[in-house]
Amino acid sequence: MNETGVVAVRKFLDAQDLDAFLISDKEDQFYVANYSGDDGFVVVSADEIFIVTDARFFSQIKVECPDCEIVDVAKKSLADFLAERFSKVAIESDSLLTKDYLAIAKGVSTVNGDLVVKQARMIKSAAEIDLLKQGAVICDQVFDHIVDFMEVGQTELAVANEIERFGKSLGASKLSFETIVASGVRSAFPHGGATSKVIEDGDVVTLDFGFVVDGYFSDITRTVVMGEASEEVKKVYGLVQKAESMGIRFAPMVETFGDLDRVVRGFIDDTEYGPFIHGTGHGLGLVCHDYPIIRTSNNDQLVSNIVFTVEPGIYLENKFGVRIEDDVYKNDAGDMVRLTNSTTDLIEIK
Ligand SMILES: [Mn+2]
Incomplete structure (x- = not known):
């Protein structure tokens, strides 16, 4: 977990009055949650970080992102997970597939947050x-x-x-x-x-x-x-x-x-x-x-x-x-x- 990235995302949630941030960009996922799996989504809420993916990545998540909660997509789709917990969600339109967006948009309203993590990533430690x-x-x-x-x-x-x-x-x-x-x-x-x-x-x-x-x-x-x-x-x-x-x-x-x-x-x-x-x-x-x-x-x-x-x-x-x-x-x-x-x-x- 990268403190700078998480802080930037939660600041945006606060400012825009949103419940969660759906991170679909792979490098943003790595930057914010230290997740390096090549499939899945990171979802950041005010007090939790979820990784929505399948069993191929579970053991790796325990090592890379021990503080994150795993959501098994075999049991619950991303769209269902978001709809059950949140109502207003930030997305990254430059990486989220249209098919995923269409599924998500049925259950939650969305706001574009394309540059939120990328601008945090600009400043290097x-x-x-x-x-x-x-x-x-x-x-x-x-x-x-x-x-x-x-x-x-x-x-x-x-x-x-x-x-x-x-x-x-x-x-x-x-x-x-x-x-x-x-x-x-x-x-x-x-x-x-x-x-x-x-x-x-x-x-x-x-x-x-x-x-x-x-x-x-x-x-x-x-x-x-x-x-x-x-x-x-x-x-x-x-x-x-x-x-x-x-x-x-x-x-x-x-x-x-x-x-x-x-x-x-x-x-x-x-x-x-x-x-x-x-x-x-x-x-x-x-x-x-x-x-x-x-x-x-x-x-x-x-x-x-x-x-x-x-x-x-x-x-x-x-x-x-x-x-x-x-x-x-x-x-x-x-x-x-x-x-x-x-x-x-x-x-x-x-
Ligand atoms: Mn060049």
Whole structure:
């Protein structure tokens, strides 16, 4: 049971005059109740926490969430359980299946509580930051290794496989996402997964990867050049590098994540290579693209201990693309701390 999560949920129940909060999002379930089963629901009321699931998970619940009460779905459906005990229930519309919602809505009235747990999850404890740091350190070690490993003539897949193998050998439990190795004109695809394309001399190569440590995600992007970088590549690279460092430098001075997006976006949009086509970054935590997504419309305050990425990019169709991404947070003193520390200077692999 995570005190911060439970407090946030019960505060919402109080404010909205609700009887219970139905948590359907798996990471929210883990965050609030420490329940890691891949099936079932967590229901938080003013003084109890229930886990509604089947017998496959009962023994695990006794270990993970000893204070929670088990509701056996073989004997009572979720909808019946809620209808018998509660009348007004918060739901998570971004994860609750429509069929479950329709069944529940017959017996209780519902209020949407999508961001309640996600906003609590944004603020990381020291222990969570430590796990996020461990993943970021693996990213840095993998980047060092892959720069030595890469040669003209390898396929993107061979490079991706080596990134994944090496990261796991350093203790990662899994990948944050399918590794991106995009070379040559493919580097202009913002999310170009690795293919059998052979990496050639002069190719710009975008490497975007991450690893999970104890459930917490990391995410790094570096763009390298095989052989000599052209003047245009150097110019675009320099602009992206500047945009990224501006994002990190300005983060302590802005009020909201939307403001941070405007700083980075404004810089790229004002160059001859604008507009900047995606968000400036995203939160990192129990999922890779965690709340908040850093875009102009986000009004969350950029307060201390929210771990997030800064990842501007410029993509020139049919030519090449450059993106640089680091994992950062503002500490209690108001200073930015980088979790990933690989150089952002242009590396030409010769
Ligand atoms: Mn990212």
